[in-house]
Amino acid sequence: MATDFCRLDEAVARHVRPGDAIHVMMGHSRWSALVREIARQHWGRPSAFTLIMASLSSLGAVLFRAGCLERVVTVYSGDSFPVFTPNPVFQQAYGGGAVQVENWSFLSFIQRLRAAATGVPAVVTGSVRGSSMAANDAYDEVDTRFGRFGLVAPLAPDIAVVHAAVADRRGNLAIAPPMFEGSIGAFAARRGVLATVEKVVDDLRAWSPLVRIPAHRVLAVVEAPFGAHPGGVFAGPAGAALPVRGYAEDVPFWIDVRTATRSERFDDWIREWILEPADHESYLAKLGGDRLAELVRAAGGPSLVPRGDGHGGPPTPAERAAVWLADLLGERIAATGADAVLAGAGLANLAAWVGVARAKAAGHEVALAAELGLWDYTPTPGDPFIFSFANFPTASMLLDTEQVLGTLVNGPRTRSIACVGAAEIDRHGNINTTKIAGGPHLVGSGGANDVVTNADETLVVGTLSPRRFIEQCDYVTSPGARVRAVVTDAGTLTMRDGDLVLTHVAPGPEPLAERIAAVRARCGWDLKVAEDVRELRPVTAEDVAELRDHDREGLFLGRDRKGST
Secondary structure (H helix, E strand, C coil): CCCCCCCCCHHHHHCCCCEEEECCCCCCCCCCHHHHHHHHHHCCCCCCCCEEEEEEECHHHHHHHHHHHEEEEEEEEECCCCCCCCCCHHHHHHHCCCCCCCCCCHHHHHHHHHHHHHHHCCEEEEECCCHHHHHHCCCCEEEEEEEEEEEECCCCCCCCEEEEEEEECCCCCCCECCCCCCCCHHHHHEEEEEEEEEEEEEHHHHHHHHHEECCCEEEEEEEEECCCCCCCCCCCCCCCCCCCCCCCCHHHHHHHHHHHHHCHHHHHHHHHHHHHCCHHHHHHHHHHHHHHHHHHHHHHCCCCCCCCCCCCCCCHHHHHHHHHHHHHHHHHHHHCCCEEEEEECCCHHHHHHHHHHHHHHCCCCEEEEEECCEEECCCCCCCCCCCHHHHHCCCCCCHHHHHHHHCCCCCCCCCCEECCCCCEEEEECCCCCCCCCCCCCCEEEHHHHHHHHHEEEEEEEEECCCCCCCCCCCCCCEEECCEEECCCCCCCEECCCCCEEEEEEECCCHHHHHHHHHHHCCCCCEEEEEEEECCCCCCCHHHHHHHHHCCCCCCCCCCCCCCCC
16 A cells, blocks of 8 residues: 555544554654644544553643543653653543553563564563563563563554654655664554654665665655654764754753643643644744744754753752762772663763763773663763753664663673662662552653663662652562662662661761661661661762753752752
């Protein structure tokens, strides 16, 4: 069947049906004009869609508000800009039962798609075991003569939706890496792919290494410049780029929609930006040529975050914890000869950036990795976002999530350290970032379950409080078997015989016994104290400046130094 080259409204009207399982493919573009059109055409209709989308982000809330969703299969139900946080629209829908949610890790989510794409009844996974996600119907563990292993069942969408950089006139689609979940969803989808592209060209053979989806899998192509907005398009590194202009993510737009989801003006925002623009051209006209031109100019530079000096003031609790995590990470890199460090977004990531930079300066050959598909990259000064397009050209390899999490970081031939945060952590190192028992949904696993389960060791960071450090996690997103230590603003807890015990305390003028008692009072269980407890070093102005150079606005390092909380 020939690919249908058509308008946006025609692509959705012809190929999206009520009851469909719709897979929104990620790549490094997190939204598309096609998804906006699906929301418009199915607004207020009981279309009973299943949304299959790894990371929902703030704009995913639009589909929730549309009333067309019945079920979600996902990895991350939260916001990404300006910080990684739960979103009230998702929390209300899940908590009230309006939308059912099925949570996975990044790698197991992709492996389910791979099972569907390859036509096998299940795919082996090294993730999920020991977590609450093991209770999902699509997961099982079996004993065989090769040992005991986990299996995930196929996840087959009816259609996949993607924004690609370029298509040729047959319908082949080219996308530059990093690829996040890759193109596997295009082969898992029962009917095929709907695509928006920046441009249609006559022939893509000159860029054949970047052609990811063949024409026979593509139902329709819509030429829609800036069709990924407010996401961006990375056209590829210099010398190997696709024949199209790239553009940066519109971070102020992401921030605006996140703010709107938390207020009574969300319906007004949806009307203004989703429902009222008659077509994609009207949407672009509303954005304005100057704004679009700035996104093109900004491609490859730091994220367009509102800037201020961001410096000054004493260290925040988060900064103290991050400094001590960077110290510990440097020690562990030296002790283990680690090949790779993969850090979760936010505070853990900033601390890892500092720790790895110090280790490299000391002569250790260790690579920073990111689950999006970055290997051995260099963070961009002044840009705290782990997935910033500015980091892409600095990587020695541009890959996808399956290659990073499934082979490099978690494979047996790589010595790896994971650095992550936690919404809740218990005395055995089990981590919860998914949902609170009897309380709200948080965000989900992201890649945490994959890396915490399979890395050689895990370091956790967070500010100490009884609400976060609890006796037992009711929901386990990531099991604690490979957690080595938890670094806090008040001290370090180290795993000993399956229990986290206090081994280091923060410096201070109070007697050591008083500081130990203060740490124990802030912990939600009867925290044991090591006989050889030691004092952490003082945090210096140079330490803090090193961190703040990455996060000048204090988005992840804490806002109290800027006069707010």
